[in-house]
Amino acid sequence: MSLRLKVNPIACEAHGMCAEVLPELIALDDWGYPILDERPITPELVDHAKRAAQACPTFALLIERDTPPQREE
């Protein structure tokens, strides 16, 4: 099992807190919305990732367990 970052793009309001807490895996685009490193989070960054999720004022940053691939549509 591995953990990955995911953003709820509807909830995200570009506060940018996540990129401040976790610059290793999160950059901001031209408008301040997060660009995520979607590879499995390495063990040493898991705690930072959890802190980044807690720092989000709109709870838009999610940490997801790997699930079987969802169908696209």
Add this chain to the structure above:
Amino acid sequence: MSPRADIALPRLLAGMPAHGAMGLAEHRASSGELPYTTRRERRGAGALIDLVEQAGLRGRGGAAFPVARKLRAVTAAGGRTPLGKRPIVLANAAEGEPASAKDRLLLESLPHLVLDGGVLAARAVGADELIVCVEASAGAALQSVTRALSERERAGGDGLRIGIQTVPEGYVSGQESALVNLCNGGPAKPTLTPPMPFQRGVRRRPTLINNAETLAHLTLIARHGPHWFRALGTPADPGSALLTLSGAVSHPGVYEIEHGAPLQSLIEAAGGTTSPIRAVLLGGYGGTWLDGASIPELLLSNDRLACDGASLGAGVIVLLSAEACPVAEVTRATRWLAEQSSGQCGPCVNGLDAIAGALEEVLAGQPSAGVGKRIAHWSTLAKGRGACRHPDGVVSFVASALEVFAEELADHARHGPCDACVGPHVLPLPTPIELAAAA
């Protein structure tokens, strides 16, 4: 088209009345009684999913997803929920694509063909409710469905609740999660998935959403079987399909073709072109532009078009005349698509607006430095970063336009608007677009 196709087509549009809708009695006389009707038969309705799987039917709403897999997913999810949480089926006729007319035509002319498919799908997945989703602006289709439903009621009903949901006009309001949102009392805007509608949809029940044309095919598969269905089409993309052809052609309209048929034969069936063709748009405003020179080689099925990076999408084909200005067409459509964003996801709202703005600069002959690179950059930022695939579709539309119309774009960037810029518009847009930069 091949002689064999001539014998077997039309299928869906067979017996289509010149005016008004085919009534229930006439529909039953031509299409037969609905299978899986008695209580005992209904217990075996799951067998229909096997038929659909053998037929290889793919969804006709744009994504071409295998229908049997969807049916199975909903059936399985229904089996996991407590009793009283039976699945719900949505028949999706909310096209959203301004250049598409096929689902509206089906509801207006052959409502029972679609309703039969919805009822059969409901029986197959164990649903007790069917909701027909129709655009609020499609008055004739709404009337036709309403009348068809009362006809069925008078004939004894279908043993399940059938309702109509009107859908507000909008490019993304017919998207699956937007329909679920709407049926649940929310706005017709997409939501974050998962949960997918088949997991948790309308009133938290497993929800099957099929395009209206898809359901019409399902009706015919239930009647004629998978072998009959596969007698037309390609092995990967079997059966026939409804396409909406428009642009520089003598008789624009909805045509039923065999999957894999040459585009050239469709154009001939529509009375030929009315001018030389500069380019063809395949799949709608989230689709792909191809150079007009490629038309003689194009075969109309998703497996064949994939070689050109295109797909049929929801069956939209627009022929762009060499006399029209592609830069003005693409810019107007892109601005409209940017405005059609549901406004929920930052990368879509900002990215599409930025891309449309850059195209407007090019059209006006006042591009800022590196405009091509900036469009590519914003495309990367918009793609895959919305809750729905609206930004992805617009990015594909624009990227293929940049490639096919490179010459015209360079010319506008240098010299500004051309004579054809003010010509009649080809791509239909439900709301008029004023281009600030071109004024």
